[in-house]
Amino acid sequence: MKMKKTKPARKKEETKKHVTKKRKQLKNVTTDEFFSQKFEDEMNDDTINKQDQDMYEDDARSSESDMDPIEHKKSLMRLKDTDPEFYRYLKENDKNLLEFNISDDDNDSSDDIKSSNELNTRHIPNSNLEVASDESDYEIDQDNEVKDKKKLTLQLLKTWQEEIQKDKSLKTIKCAVGAFHAALQTVAESADPESLQYKVEGGAVFNGVVQLCILYLPNAFKRYLKLSSETQFQAHKVKRFGKVKSILKSYLLDLIKILQSVTSTNILTVLLKHLHQMLPYTQSFSSLTKPLLKLLLRLWSTGEETVRVVSFLSILRIATSNRESVLETLFKAMYVKYVENSKFVSLTTLPGINFMRHSLIEIYLLDNDLAYNHAFLYIRQLAIHLRNAMTLKRKEHFQAVYNWQYINSLRFWSELINLSRNDSMLHSLLYPLVQIIIGTIKLIxxxxxxxxxxxxxxxxxxxxxxxxxxxxxxxxxxxxxxxxxxxxxxxxxxxxxxxxxxxxxxxxxxxxxxxxxxxxxxxxxxxxxxxxxxxxxxxxxxxxxxxxxxxxxxxxxxxxxxxxxxxxxxxxxxxxxxxxxxxxxxxxxxxxxxxxxxxxxxxxxxxxxxxxxxxxxxxxxxxxxxxxxxxxxxxxDIADYSLPSIKKLKKGKENGEKSREESSEESDFDIRIKSNEGKLEKRSKPRNRKLRANKDIKEDIDLPTENTDIVRDIDSNDWD
Structure with a gap:
């Protein structure tokens, strides 16, 4: 027979279970979370006493008020009386929590604090603290002054402008190129201001930097490399080129970037003219040729009239200087651009299409043998489209021939053959081209x-x-x-x-x-x-x-x-x-x-x-x-069609006009027509009165009759 446990023994056993449960919870719960969890658990415990309940209510209120340090310290000290075993557990596993100090200078341990009067002691700063000196302020101002040195001003740009025209060293060129790079990065989306050498603020400074580079850099590079004023030169063969190579490449890359983002026609024209001056330097960097040609071809095919012309001059200069490596790429890319932009022909697009065709012919005539290879392939492609339309006779095949791209292609190849040399291989393609044109006429x-x-x-x-x-x-x-x-x-x-x-x-x-x-x-x-x-x-x-x-x-x-x-x-x-x-x-x-x-x-x-x-x-x-x-x-002018004009009659200038206004209710507007006397007699009286009233009016327009055409003819006597 089991003995009934006494009340103290049962209480001791319940306390032991409670502590074990808390230990398991503390393995995965932080100290701050523990207090709120302990409060919720023991509020539901039937054996909780009133003293403990008051303590947990105080803890909850302290957590709601962001845990005041003094109140938090009081609640920790009360654990020693209310829950000694849990206090012992915290002392063994989380000693830092119990040794909580109110101030940084308070070195007393939590065990020595026994009364609330001691806890209410205010924090007193250490008398040995150092006061901030004037030297620290000077250091901060000195840093700002260093940063301000990177900021560009118009006065500094003016100084550089004077130096770059006289200085034969690389110092001013580096400054100008660095400022141009910084100016470009200020308008870029992914810009890192810390990595920039200079700080460009304001539109005036930005324009000043660009103007400095455009006007003076080409001559500055020539002066440093000791190049002649000839249009064609090879900069990479000069001894000093190694020192200026990285600076020159960086500047050319920035110039290409700014050309890609500019939309104004006037600014584009100025930058393209500057690029045309810098083109001889691009021969030294083969990696720049592809992005440069891509940019120039886009402007040549889609830009305004002046932009197209300047872009083509740059393309022509690249083609003549790097003929072997560039021509074949240019032939294909420019012909594709021409075909793409000749899809729709109107009075507004026709001048641009004609310009593209004439400039493309100039590029193809640089190498007749290479042009023959491309012409043979593209004319053969035109013949295949025509053959499919004639044999299959479907709508999509007819549309592949009867469109502006096909006709403009025929016109381009015919003009290229016309302008080529008599001994050129291109003349051998004349017969198939003529047969294609005749077949196009006969198709529909x-x-x-x-x-x-x-x-x-x-x-x-x-x-x-x-x-x-x-x-x-x-x-x-x-x-x-x-x-x-x-x-x-x-x-x-x-x-x-x-x-x-x-x-x-x-x-x-x-x-x-x-x-x-x-x-x-x-x-x-x-x-x-x-x-x-x-x-x-x-x-x-x-x-x-x-x-x-x-x-x-x-x-x-x-x-x-x-x-x-x-x-x-x-x-x-x-x-x-x-x-x-x-x-x-x-x-x-x-x-x-x-x-x-x-x-x-x-x-x-x-x-x-x-x-x-x-x-x-x-x-x-x-x-x-x-x-x-x-x-x-x-x-x-539509005067060729002799449309009748409507003019307002001035009152009181003609005698017959006054009587006409009194006898009829006509408006002040009248169509002036040359009367036919042979038909007036057959008209009714009101009609005759109206025409007689208009007799004095000047007649300047002939309306066509039914059996005559209204287009004016050219008299052969004018040409004799």
Missing amino acids: PTPQYYPLRFHCLQILIDISKETETFIPVLPFLLEILNSYDFNKKHKTVSMKPVPFICVLRMSKSQLQENGFKDNVIDSIYKLILENAAKDSHTVYFPDLYIPCIIQLKAFLKRCHIANYCRKMKQLLDKIEENRTFIETERSKTVMDLRNMSEIKNWENKIKVQGTSLLKFYESWIKIYQSQKLKLLTKNE
Whole structure:
């Protein structure tokens, strides 16, 4: 039989279990966390006494008030009476907590503090503390003064400007390059001010640093390296180059960075001109060539007009100096940029596309043999696109040919062959290129694509003129006169003519306008006249243009529109006049058709003498080019369409006007029209009164009748 434990024994055993439990908790709980946990545990214990409860409430309040040090010390000392075993445990495992000191100078142990009066003692500072001296303040000011030495001022820049023009050492150059780097880093996103040699603050100082480098650094580098003033030099072969190499490379890298971030056209132009001066130094650093060309190609293809020109001059200088390593990369990169930027052609983008094409030709002509390799591949690619469109006849394949990128590529390769040397290998690509252009014309021979046909025919005429190669152009022009009905009435009147300069395809609504027929006739007139003027001195002119004369006469019989007939009649007269002239000159001499040199000499004689057809074309083309220039500069006037003008009438200046205002309720605005007397008698009386009232008004506009065209014609008498 078990003996019942006495009350003291049970209490002792419960206390032992309690301490064991606390020891387990303390293994993973910090000292500060322990107090709050102990408070929560013992608040739920049924055997807790009131004295302990008051102690834990005090601890909780002390924790809420951020544990006041004196109260914290009191609570620790009370543990000795309320929970002796836990106090003993803390003394063994966390002695530092019990030896808590209120102040740093208090060296008494926690066991010696026995009363609350001792705990309330205030902290008294040590009398041996040192007072801050004036020397420490001087040291801080001295540091600030050292930092202020890095700060750039306009006065310092002015001093550098005077020194850099006279000093032949590297000291001022280093200062200028370091200041330029610091100025660039101030506007960079990831900049470390501590690593910079100088401190640039304010826009005036920034501009002063950039101006100092742009104006004086090129000559300073030349003076230090003892280079001549020639445009081409090799800096890396100079003895002193090793000392300036790192500085020069750092400056060129910073110059490329600032060019990448600048957007202002004026600033870009100034920096690009400075870069053009520094380009000879870039030959010494092959790693800079690729990022530099990438930047220049972007500006050449997308920048403003001045930026494009200066960028191209820099590209040309790099290409001529590093021809072997750079040319092949330039050929491919520049052609791709040209094709990418010629996708959309308008009056605003056309000048930029023309500039890119002409400048690209200049680069390709630097090496004809290397240009032949690229031309062969790209012309073959154009032929593959055309073959797919002709065989597969799908919409996507037609679109791959009938677009501006394809036409501009044909124009580029044709102009490159025209401008290349006669003995160049590029001339061997002339025949396949002409066949591609002719195939492009025949792909979709509908009126909708007449503008594209005219662009291709213009390319063929240019090739024939420059290379003196015969290309049959007339059949494609005369086919339009025979197949298209110019007599049918137009459904709508175009308020302004739609030029074919920036158009490849006409919409269905544009086909119904009278402006479409006008432009077609004008284009045929121009191309036949240009082609005839090109051949006007040749010995075969009378025989070649017999079919053209026959078909022009047939067109004049079919066509009932007076303006179109006048144009074609004028063209026919000029061709027949030249035909008669050549036949007369041929009859004067006897030539052996097998002797090509004799025929060539005779043709040159006629060409020097000049033909009436060529003179007419040269005078006509000047007016045409001026009109085209007005159109490209957006100064085209719509006066050619003779639209009626609306003018406000001034009251009280004409006698008949007063009676007109009293007899009718018309407004003060009136359209001034030249009256037709033959039709006035058939009109009703109110209509006659109105026209009689307008009799004294100046009549300056002719409205077209139904059967006449409203495009003005050029009188042949003006050119005689």
